[in-house]
Amino acid sequence: MAAAFPVTGTVAGSESKSIEQLRQWLSTHDRIFVLTGAGISTASGIPDYRGPDGLWKRSAPITYQAFMRDLAMRARYWMRSFIGWPAVAHAQPNRAHEALMELESQGRITMLVTQNVDGLHARAGHRDVIDLHGRIDQVVCLDCESRVDRLDVQRRLRDANPDWTNLTATSAPDGDADFEHASAADFRSPQCIDCGGLLKPDVVFFGENVPRARVADAQAALRKADAMLVVGSSLMVYSGYRFARGARDAGMPLAILTRGITRADDLATLKLDSDCVPVLAGAIVYS
Numbered sequence: 001m002a003a004a005f006p007v008t009g010t011v012a013g014s015e016s017k018s019i020e021q022l023r024q025w026l027s028t029h030d031r032i033f034v035l036t037g038a039g040i041s042t043a044s045g046i047p048d049y050r051g052p053d054g055l056w057k058r059s060a061p062i063t064y065q066a067f068m069r070d071l072a073m074r075a076r077y078w079m080r081s082f083i084g085w086p087a088v089a090h091a092q093p094n095r096a097h098e099a100l101m102e103l104e105s106q107g108r109i110t111m112l113v114t115q116n117v118d119g120l121h122a123r124a125g126h127r128d129v130i131d132l133h134g135r136i137d138q139v140v141c142l143d144c145e146s147r148v149d150r151l152d153v154q155r156r157l158r159d160a161n162p163d164w165t166n167l168t169a170t171s172a173p174d175g176d177a178d179f180e181h182a183s184a185a186d187f188r189s190p191q192c193i194d195c196g197g198l199l200k201p202d203v204v205f206f207g208e209n210v211p212r213a214r215v216a217d218a219q220a221a222l223r224k225a226d227a228m229l230v231v232g233s234s235l236m237v238y239s240g241y242r243f244a245r246g247a248r249d250a251g252m253p254l255a256i257l258t259r260g261i262t263r264a265d266d267l268a269t270l271k272l273d274s275d276c277v278p279v280l281a282g283a284i285v286y287s
């Protein structure tokens with residue numbers, strides 16, 4: 001698999017040290033529970049929400065409560081998603097996704113749990129993935145539970161909102177876009193074709209709980225592991241942080257590879273404050 005995403009160029013001194021430390025760490029564990037966050041997808045052109053200080057880089061995303069109860073906020077969400085989603089849809093996995101897929105193909109990963117909704121692990125060929133916060137490429141009807149491909153919804157949004165088709169903006173990890181418009185409330189939100197019900201992206205919004213069964217599956221996978229590796233996440237959101245706590249409670253080694261501070265720095269047995277893409281790609285020994 002080495003040919004697909006070759007390591008090119010030179011790496012900085014601290015990066016080469018991180019590569020060596022991670023390679024050493026990986027060599028001592030073969031049932032690894034991996035948790036990934038937005039930092040692994042930034043090199044694929046999908047920006048992350050938080051800076052190295054753990055604080056929001058941009059306005060906080062919509063909450064579940066606002067989406068459900070506020071028609072104008074919902075219209076604004078779909079307007080921004082309509083503009084921001086194509087960039088996420090066209091994003092390609094990078095060398096870090098590829099490195100984790102290689103580790104899985106070597107049978108070294110018990111489960112990969114991702115906080116990302118971009119689907120890039122699956123696109124890289126990774127088989128066992130729990131999408132903790134759902135997938136942005138799927139839309140679900142909250143009334144009849146029918147599912148729709150996001151691409152179909154995009155076409156319908158375009159047909160229903162012809163005045164909005166030539167706008168672009170900086171997109172965000174969840175297909176949102178940094179875009180404001182005075183008449184955003186006029187944007188026509190999609191409805192279910194089958195029942196006229198409320199459509200919602202199949203992602204866990206802020207203020208919404210991760211489905212219990214999904215958490216239980218991830219926790220079961222963690223119990224089978226002998227170590228946990230966090231890649232590209234500050235773990236500021238509890239839904240991911242709880243697994244770091246679980247690893248600590250089980251006495252499991254916890255390695256964190258991400259830029260900047262994380263909520264679990266005091267739980268980590270190895271902290272690598274580096275860019276996860278060159279470090280992961282450099283640390284994996286390809287078979």
Ligand SMILES: [Zn+2]
Nearest residue numbers: 141144192195
């Ligand atoms: Zn429906």
